[in-house]
Amino acid sequence: MSDSDLVKLYSGRILALAADIPHLGRLPAPTGTARRRSPLCGSTVTVDVVVTDGRIKQFAQDVKACALGQASAAVLGAAVLGRSLAELEAARDALRAMLKDGGPVPAAPFDGYEVLIPAREYKNRHASILLALEASCEAMAASA
Template identity: 50%
Template structure:
């Protein structure tokens, strides 16, 4: 799923990810819940988390976003379990740095290269960051 930067913005890999978001149900017994919303497009992600021994033990997501936001949330959810709040915050920050052009590194999170074509569309960046922002903040709150 490596997409060159000149690939179409919406492709079958993006749509496949958007249709299959792991942990796509809210947690009834979450230690923390955070909702993040994009003022640009109205996309919204709510993340519920449970931490154990300083690591993300379980999560639940409610994602109401465009296909890019859904795909990003799916990638995040597929690899977040077992990480610390700091590791999740680092991933959030590295994604923001990539999208803003401050970094060219996408190797910090599996599969993110599929979102490379969106880098040239700043109006989509907030939606792409939502899942990472919500889970990082919820993990920080639950770990505090």
């Protein structure tokens, strides 16, 4: 990866998101919890949720990831409250397609993932970017 590639990938916007992740920490009494780890880079995300009537009422995430994984967690954290499992799964699938297949940005309220379009070219970063959404889907499913 050249220096100019790194500058493009780690834009100021990505770094700003990574520095301000909403809902950091853990919940004292979650109804669902999931931990995901990327074997390639070692990034991990643990998500706790409280689900009521099929929607996330409380959310917390413990994020130990690269700047791209942190930025992804920040986008998720800004949009996750009030979402259903189907909405999270649609966002996860759309993000995966955006990264791997050149698909469109996930629909609102998850359209903040557009900041990660430059990461399409870096397949070794995709797993870290997907961790927060994958863990959130698993935590919601465990809550059912």
